[in-house]
Amino acid sequence: MKRSNVLIGAGALAGLLTLGGCDSGSVLLWPWVDIAAKEQPVPEDSSVPPPPPMTTGGDGSSAPPPDVSTFPNPNANTGAPEDGTPFTDGQPENPAIDTGDGRPLESAETGEPLPPLPVPTEEASNDTPPDTPPVDAGDTPTEPAPVTPSFYYFRPGNLAPSSGTGSTEMAVLVPDMAFPIKDAPAVAQTQVYRYGGGVKGGDQCDTRNFAAPWRDNYCETRSTTNATPWCAKTGVHLGQDIRVGTPDGCKAERSTKAADRMRYEVVAVEDGFISNGGSYSVTLRADSGGRIYRYLHLNMAKLKVATNQTVKKGDVIGYVSNDFGGTPTTLHLHFEIKLNTQANGWQYAPPYSSLLEAYKRRENNPGAQVADDFVVASTPH
Numbered sequence: 128m129k130r131s132n133v134l135i136g137a138g139a140l141a142g143l144l145t146l147g148g149c150d151s152g153s154v155l156l157w158p159w160v161d162i163a164a165k166e167q168p169v170p171e172d173s174s175v176p177p178p179p180p181m182t183t184g185g186d187g188s189s190a191p192p193p194d195v196s197t198f199p200n201p202n203a204n205t206g207a208p209e210d211g212t213p214f215t216d217g218q219p220e221n222p223a224i225d226t227g228d229g230r231p232l233e234s235a236e237t238g239e240p241l242p243p244l245p246v247p248t249e250e251a252s253n254d255t256p257p258d259t260p261p262v263d264a265g266d267t268p269t270e271p272a273p274v275t276p277s278f279y280y281f282r283p284g285n286l287a288p289s290s291g292t293g294s295t296e297m298a299v300l301v302p303d304m305a306f307p308i309k310d311a312p313a314v315a316q317t318q319v320y321r322y323g324g325g326v327k328g329g330d331q332c333d334t335r336n337f338a339a340p341w342r343d344n345y346c347e348t349r350s351t352t353n354a355t356p357w358c359a360k361t362g363v364h365l366g367q368d369i370r371v372g373t374p375d376g377c378k379a380e381r382s383t384k385a386a387d388r389m390r391y392e393v394v395a396v397e398d399g400f401i402s403n404g405g406s407y408s409v410t411l412r413a414d415s416g417g418r419i420y421r422y423l424h425l426n427m428a429k430l431k432v433a434t435n436q437t438v439k440k441g442d443v444i445g446y447v448s449n450d451f452g453g454t455p456t457t458l459h460l461h462f463e464i465k466l467n468t469q470a471n472g473w474q475y476a477p478p479y480s481s482l483l484e485a486y487k488r489r490e491n492n493p494g495a496q497v498a499d500d501f502v503v504a505s506t507p508h
Contacts, residue, residue, distance in 0.1 A: 211385020211448070212407075215455045218328035225288040226321055227500055228335045232279060235496040244279060246334045247312040247373045276495035278314070278486075280341035283479045285499055287320040291348035291364075294357045299480045300466065301396075301418065305440050306485035307462055308447070309392040311372050312337070315482055317344040318368045318457045331457040332377035336370055340497045341486075343479040344368055355475050356468075365475035366421070366463035367482055371447045380448075380458050386428040391447040393460060395438040396420055396485070404434050407450040411438065419473070423461035424449050 232241040284293030306313070316339060318324050323331025346357070347364035354361045371391045372380070380388050395411055397418065403410040407427060411420040426448035432438060449458045466476040487493055 212451045212453060213455045214323070214331065214381065214449065214457065215325050215328075216323055216330055216332075216381070218325075220322070220329040221327055224320055224327045226327065226335070226339075227288060228339060230500070232340065233498040235282070235498045238498065241276075241279060241495060241497065244338045246338045249373050249375050274492060277490055277492045278341065278494045279497050280315075280483055280494050281343065281497050282499065283343050283477065283483075284346075286343055286347055287317045290317055290320045290344065291346055292359045293343055294346050294359075294477045296357050296477045297480065299484050300476050301464060301478075301481040302484065304396040304420075304481055304485055305394060306482065306489045307393055307396050307420075307422065307460060308369065308371050309394045309441075309443065310489075311376075311391045311447075313372075313486065314339060314370045315341040315343070315367055315479060315486075316370055317342065317347060318370070318459055319347070320344075323457050325455070332374050332381065334374045337372075337374055337377075341479075341483065341494075343477075345477045345479055353475075356471050357474070357477050366423070366461050367478045369460045369462060369482070371458070371460060377458060385448060385450070386426065388426045388448045388458075389429055389446045392443045393422060393425060393445050393447060395440055395442045395444055398438070398440050400437045401432045401434055401444070404430065404432070406452050409444060411444070417467040419465040421463040421465070423463075424451055424456060424459060426450060 232243075233239065234241055283297055284295055286293045314337060316336070318331075319326045321327055321339070322329035322333035322336050344364055345367055346355075346359070348360075349362050349364050351362050353363050353365055355363065355365060376390055380390055383390075397411070397413040397415060397420070399411050399413040399415075399420075401409060402412040402419075404427075407423055407425075409422045409425060409430065409432065411422070412418075413420065422444070424447070425445035427445075427450045430445045431442075432444045438444060447458060447460050449456050462478055462482065464476045464478045464481065465473055468474050468476075483494075
């Protein structure tokens with residue numbers, strides 16, 4: 128299935144792009160280098176020291192770890208209004224921004240039409256999967272029944288219409304990580320170019336956001352000078368945005384005081400330690416070496432971890448929110464992977480394929496790839 132891109136004047140698009148934060152704010156989009164400086168990241172070399180040992184008491188015994196269940200983050204909501212980071216909801220929808228919704232989806236494997244996905248509900252997301260009945264050893268083995276896909280996804284590098292040029296990297300760069308959302312439904316997708324975003328406008332809790340296929344937004348256009356060997360252009364988004372939960376959950380969280388949002392749990396994707404907690408980010412340095420993960424927009428007032436704390440894969444580290452230091456953005460998780468590459472040192476790497484495979488494992492469901500609807504990614508420089 129083919130379709131042409133919606134054309135937007137360069138000046139108009141540039142004006143629109145200055146409206147978005149990480150994903151839908153109201154300032155210049157993502158000055159990542161400046162953010163990294165503010166967050167005071169740990170030195171980025173391959174010989175990373177382990178977290179410092181705990182201090183010892185007067186008798187030489189190890190001091191207990193901090194009680195992180197109520198660990199206050201002094202940087203929580205720094206510079207933000209008293210009620211937390213504002214939203215961009217209420218802007219009229221921009222009809223020039225094509226989300227691709229409403230068009231029939233086709234299977235990338237067969238070319239056949241795919242049925243629309245149901246909109247997730249809070250009740251369904253809280254259901255416990257039924258137990259699989261035991262198989263009698265004497266039963267004749269049968270072919271397993273086909274699995275009905277529970278989600279759809281576009282291939283890596285296929286960005287939302289008119290949002291930029293995706294990476295051509297298809298490899299799963301981190302094949303063993305956990306999915307960063309513990310158990311809630313999740314859709315990887317742009318926050319700027321979908322409903323509720325600073326470019327598209329509309330309502331972030333729109334049901335269409337939650338029933339859409341997964342879509343890459345690494346290399347998405349940003350008004351910055353950010354560059355990475357995996358993106359063809361300069362001025363790009365260096366992570367993957369993940370919308371979490373359901374429309375009803377979105378509405379409930381939006382009406383909840385920022386410091387009290389604890390509906391959707393975020394977990395450590397690998398064993399490691401928390402190397403930094405900034406004003407709206409948490410950095411996890413993996414024990415495996417050569418990998419750093421950054422989580423943005425958590426509820427920083429209710430973090431479950433502290434700097435230098437060790438964590439195990441699957442440990443809860445916090446909750447989805449929209450903390451962004453006062454810059455408007457949507458409720459979502461922005462997730463980054465930084466790899467120590469042989470050719471270029473530490474680089475922000477494409478996270479989409481790794482997240483997709485981790486989600487398949489979490490859901491025990493393969494999903495279904497959607498056929499390309501437009502534009503093929505170009506070769507990175």
